[in-house]
Amino acid sequence: DAEVALVGRSNVGKSTLMREITGHTFDTGQRPGVTREPNHYDWASEDFVITDLPGFGFMKGVPEDVREQIKTDVVRYVEDNAEKILAGVLVVDGKSVIDIIDRHSGEDEVPHDVEMFHFLRDVGVPPVVAVNKMDKVEDRDQRLNDLCDRLGLYPPWKQWQDTIAPISAKRGNIEPLNEAVRSHLHEAERDDL
Ligand code: GDP
Numbered sequence: 001d002a003e004v005a006l007v008g009r010s011n012v013g014k015s016t017l018m019r020e021i022t023g024h025t026f027d028t029g030q031r032p033g034v035t036r037e038p039n040h041y042d043w044a045s046e047d048f049v050i051t052d053l054p055g056f057g058f059m060k061g062v063p064e065d066v067r068e069q070i071k072t073d074v075v076r077y078v079e080d081n082a083e084k085i086l087a088g089v090l091v092v093d094g095k096s097v098i099d100i101i102d103r104h105s106g107e108d109e110v111p112h113d114v115e116m117f118h119f120l121r122d123v124g125v126p127p128v129v130a131v132n133k134m135d136k137v138e139d140r141d142q143r144l145n146d147l148c149d150r151l152g153l154y155p156p157w158k159q160w161q162d163t164i165a166p167i168s169a170k171r172g173n174i175e176p177l178n179e180a181v182r183s184h185l186h187e188a189e190r191d192d193l
Helices: 014-022 064-081 097-103 111-120 140-151 174-191
Strands: 002-010 039-044 047-052 086-094 127-132 165-166
Touching: 002 014, 002 111, 002 174, 014 039, 014 047, 014 127, 039 140, 047 086, 064 086, 064 111, 086 097, 086 111, 086 174, 097 111, 097 140, 097 165, 111 140, 127 174, 140 165, 165 174
Parallel strands: 002 047, 002 086, 086 127, 127 165
Antiparallel strands: 039 047
């Protein structure tokens, strides 16, 4: 089966999304910083295997070196498996992602999410940004256009529906993500012809 990798900072709603995708329960707010192995699950509604990778970025009570190690492990897994990974789902929190990106953009700083997005592209894994918690976002189109801008995608976001998928995992509204991932599956099948 085609593999889809799931990455994201902690607290963006990855566990909630995994529950929605697989039908299994996952501990939300699982002890952060405990390095976990990549875990593979079936994507219930689709013909994919989804690989849950550890959360990265700031985690309360987790030392810097441990955080760095987690990120290194995530990057290595994706690099080593890039050929068989059909898409890399980068989960972000729609409510806070722009503020976080802007706060961490500077001379010699690239925000984690932006870095991960470009990394996926660089290793040939099509990125799909699952913009979660959209139920808390009021200026939806503006927010999604801003995100495109920060990622170097020319707005409007509606041109990028294979890359930008606004969802609410908590409300079970993840169809835009299913569709985006499906579009990459079809792309991969065409490439195989
Ligand atoms: P993780 O650390 O990335 O695994 O994040 P969790 O799945 O544990 O979610 C972190 C918090 O965000 C929890 O309080 C969730 O209930 C909440 N959350 C997750 N998805 C959504 C969503 O779509 N909308 C809203 N409003 N909250 C969400």
